[in-house]
Amino acid sequence: MDDIKINDTVDITDVVCPVTFVKAKVALEELEDGEILSVHMNDGEPVQNVPRSIKEEGHQILKLIDNEDGTYDLLVRKVEE
Amino acid sequence: MAFSNEQLERYSRHIILKEVGAKGQKKLLNSSVLIIGAGGLGAPAAMYLAAAGIGRIGIADADEVDLSNLQRQIIHATEDLGKAKVQSAKETMNRMNPDVTVDTYRTFVDSENITDLIKDYDFIIDGTDNFPAKFLINDACVMAGKPFSHAGIIRFKGQLMTYVPGQGPCYRCVFKNPPPKDAVPTCKQAGVIGAMGGVIGSLQAMEAIKYLLGVGDLLTGYLLTYDALKMEFRKIKLPKDTSGCAVCGDHPTITELIDYEQAECDMH
Numbered sequence: 007m008d009d010i011k012i013n014d015t016v017d018i019t020d021v022v023c024p025v026t027f028v029k030a031k032v033a034l035e036e037l038e039d040g041e042i043l044s045v046h047m048n049d050g051e052p053v054q055n056v057p058r059s060i061k062e063e064g065h066q067i068l069k070l071i072d073n074e075d076g077t078y079d080l081l082v083r084k085v086e087e
Numbered sequence: 088m089a090f091s092n093e094q095l096e097r098y099s100r101h102i103i104l105k106e107v108g109a110k111g112q113k114k115l116l117n118s119s120v121l122i123i124g125a126g127g128l129g130a131p132a133a134m135y136l137a138a139a140g141i142g143r144i145g146i147a148d149a150d151e152v153d154l155s156n157l158q159r160q161i162i163h164a165t166e167d168l169g170k171a172k173v174q175s176a177k178e179t180m181n182r183m184n185p186d187v188t189v190d191t192y193r194t195f196v197d198s199e200n201i202t203d204l205i206k207d208y209d210f211i212i213d214g215t216d217n218f219p220a221k222f223l224i225n226d227a228c229v230m231a232g233k234p235f236s237h238a239g240i241i242r243f244k245g246q247l248m249t250y251v252p253g254q255g256p257c258y259r260c261v262f263k264n265p266p267p268k269d270a271v272p273t274c275k276q277a278g279v280i281g282a283m284g285g286v287i288g289s290l291q292a293m294e295a296i297k298y299l300l301g302v303g304d305l306l307t308g309y310l311l312t313y314d315a316l317k318m319e320f321r322k323i324k325l326p327k328d329t330s331g332c333a334v335c336g337d338h339p340t341i342t343e344l345i346d347y348e349q350a351e352c353d354m355h
Contacts, residue, residue, distance in 0.1 A: 021092055028099045032090060032109040063105075 010068060010081055013041040018056070019048050019077060026052045027059045030082075034065060039086035042068065049076050056080065094186070098140055106302045112140065116186060118299045121145040121208035123196055123224060125172040127284030128238050128291060129214030130162035135292035137180035137187045141299070144180060145208055147192035148172045159281035196220055198344035201227040210295045211235035214288065216273060218265035219347035225250070225258035226344055229335045234298055236291040236306075241277050243315040245287035248306055248325070249294045255308035256325045257335040265347050286313060 016033035018026045030045045037043055047056055057067050060082055068081040090098075090109065101107045101115075120141050122129045125148040136144055152160075152167045152175050160172075167175040173191035180189050192204060196215075201223060205211050211233055213224045221237065228235040228250060237258045238247035250257050290311070297303045310323045330337045 021095065024103065025092065025096045025099050028095050028102045029092070032095065032102060035109045 010042060012044045012081070013037060015044040015046060017046045018052060019046060023051055023055060027056050030056055030060060031063065034060070034063075034082065034084050037084045039084055041084050043082045043084065045080040045082060047078050047080060049078065053078050094140075097184075097186075101139070107300060111300045111302075114301075115140050115296065115299055116142045118210070119143040119145065119208045120210045120212060120295050120299075121147065121205055122212045122214055123147045123204075123220070124214035124216065125150075125160070125162065125176045126156065126214060126216060127159040127240060127279065127281070128288040129212065130160040130176070131285045131288035132212050132214060132292040132295070133176055133180060134162055134183065135289055136295060137183045137189075139292070139296055140184060140186050141295075142186070143188045143190065143208075145190045145192060145204070146173050146176050147194060147196060147204060148176075149193055149195045159279065159284045161285070196223060196227075198223065198346045201344065202231060205231055205233050208233070210298055212291050212295060213237045214291070216275075217349055218271070219349050221258060222262075222265055222347060223344060226334050226341060229257050229259075230342075230344070236294045238287045238291050240279050240283045240287050241272070243280050243283065244313065245283050245315075246310055246312045247287055247290055247294075248310045249298070251298070251305060251307050254305075255327075256329050257332060259334045259341075260329050260332045260336075261310065261325055263333070268348060280315060283313075283315060286315075 014037060016030055018029045021029055034043055047053060057080055061067055065085050066083040068083055071079040098112045101112050102109055118141050120136055122133050125146050133146060150172050152163045152170050152172055154168060156163060162179045163175045171193050173193050177189040177191050180187055205227060211228055213221060213235055215221055232252045234251040236249050294305055298305060308325050310325060312321045329335055333339060334341045
């Protein structure tokens, strides 16, 4: 994580599917091509589905960090279509 | 403008779409549509546009809700009988979506008021039920450079087309002049199946939404007709050459708005 510069963060622990992905998608739309978003999410359904949905949109998943408190931080590089 | 979590949830099925996204939903929230006629076509169009989060919706109609309206005008309910249609429509839209500002105009459109009515809207929906209003809306939109959706319904049939300035024929390119008074029955005399307004009015809302988002192909240069009994849709290509049109052509002969006379039996 030391060598990755995070441009923006979004917390999706306060919403449930499918708004988890929607909230992450909206945050990604605000970024420029190549910028990095950190998505703070809960274990379980979000971790299973949100990274996959983001990948399907064409963005690049860099890292999934286990915070070991029941939450994860997903680092995503925005890829403009 | 940032979305609240509630808005993200309300519009999630839009935002998930590649063609809409957050940017598209914001466009819709910053857009305005004027619906002329709060009847069979205007009711479903208004409801889908309100649900979609069109930021400002104008609705124009002088009538009151009548019992015979309720078989198709689904924005009004039994307890609205006698209420101004625009008020009843506004209440339904406000209940559906608090993000939407509804402006009401309790009037029929005429050559005196229409230019002022349409000037602050991005897109116009013709949900009227008579030829004088349809030609008036067309001419006013052509003159003001406003895009609009034309539609008409009768019995088991419906039709629609979309006009975008400079991108295809207008209603008058296709239909020239109103038919003689009483030559064509209105839906009051001829009847109309209630769901027809739902089919065609929803297509009008769809055209408005696509135009506002800037996605897909509009019904410009085509007339879509629907025959419910035969279960047939036909997309009829219209002539490309609009140069000879009396209003949108190269040398227009109609340069002022006209109030055509309405058939006697339609008057209140």
